[in-house]
Amino acid sequence: xxxxxxxxxxxxxxxxxxxxxxxxxxxxxxxxxxxQQILGQGPKLLIQFQNNGVVDDSQLPKDRFSAERLKGVxxxxxxxxxxxxxxxxxxxASSLELLNTEAFFGQGTRLTVV
Amino acid sequence: xxxLNQSPQSMFIxxxxxxxxxxxSSSIFNTWLWYKQDPGEGPVLLIALYKAGELTSNGxxxxxxxxxxxxxxxxxxxxxxxxxxxxxxxxxxxxxxKLTFGKGTLLTVNP
Numbered sequence: 001x002x003x004x005x006x007x008x009x010x011x012x013x014x015x016x017x018x019x020x021x022x023x024x025x026x027x028x029x030x031x032x033x034x035x036q037q038i039l040g041q042g043p044k045l046l047i048q049f050q051n052n053g054v055v056d057d058s059q060l061p062k063d064r065f066s067a068e069r070l071k072g073v074x075x076x077x078x079x080x081x082x083x084x085x086x087x088x089x090x091x092x093a094s095s096l097e098l099l100n101t102e103a104f105f106g107q108g109t110r111l112t113v114v
Numbered sequence: 115x116x117x118l119n120q121s122p123q124s125m126f127i128x129x130x131x132x133x134x135x136x137x138x139s140s141s142i143f144n145t146w147l148w149y150k151q152d153p154g155e156g157p158v159l160l161i162a163l164y165k166a167g168e169l170t171s172n173g174x175x176x177x178x179x180x181x182x183x184x185x186x187x188x189x190x191x192x193x194x195x196x197x198x199x200x201x202x203x204x205x206x207x208x209x210x211x212k213l214t215f216g217k218g219t220l221l222t223v224n225p
Contacts, residue, residue: 004156033213042120042202042215043157055210091156101145101206101213105156 002026004106006092012112018080021109025073025094031055033103034067034077035091043091049075050098082113120203120216127193128224135219136187137203144211146179146186147204151218157202161188193223 005024013019025032030051035043046065047057051072060067064083069075079086089110093103120137127133137146145164149157161172163179163186170177176189186205190197203216 035215042118042217045212045214048210048212056212093156098211101211102147102159102162103204103213104159105149107154108156 004092004094004104006090006106006109008109009107010110010112012114013082015084015113016081018078019082019111020076020078021090021092021111023075023077023092023106025075025092026104028096029094029104030072030097031095031101031103032069032075033091033093033095034075035093037089037091037108039088046077055098079111082111084113087111087113118203118205118214118216120219122219123217124220124222126222126224129193129195131193133190133193133197133221134187135201135203135221136185137205137216138185139205140184141207142183143205143207144183145206146177147206147213148175148177148186148188149202149204149215151200151202153199160201190221193221195223195225197221198223 007022032049034046037043046060047067048055049069052069067077089108091108093105095103117140148160151157161177166183168179174191200218202218206213
């Protein structure tokens, strides 16, 4: 069974530029999560989807971050414009369904904003 | 919001020793999960717990779901060098089953 796929693995951008990350969850997984992990900290949930609907986005900085999962499968997370403090690893995870929170993670995208 | 306090922040042990780490929450969780993260990788699920009082093992790892549903612990017995990494607890609860992570325990095993 293929795991959660994320791309790119690494990205370096200048502040005020925009960037997008892509995630393809495990086949059949209805719930998809985007986490931000700053160096030395635990993952922080940005947004949680159930199929193509948003379940929780309370910690998503909506003035600059957006995410979509239009067909209920793969998802993109965008940052526009980026700030220095957005430098982090962005992790995508998926689980079978909302009630089953055994989330499986991708390798993440390491973003550096200079 | 939900907050998890994970301790200790870091541990340095000798190979063969047992290690214990724990996590406490300010609110009740329905599920506790324990993950391990290696450098440059995403977290990998080790153990999942679903019932208060539940004790579950996975090889040398044992985890328990606290009776109050506000805490959990993870034990690793007879540690080996490949146990090195960051261990995270995570809990979910509430109406949206939001999965919240602790800050992690950095484990170093000296051969």
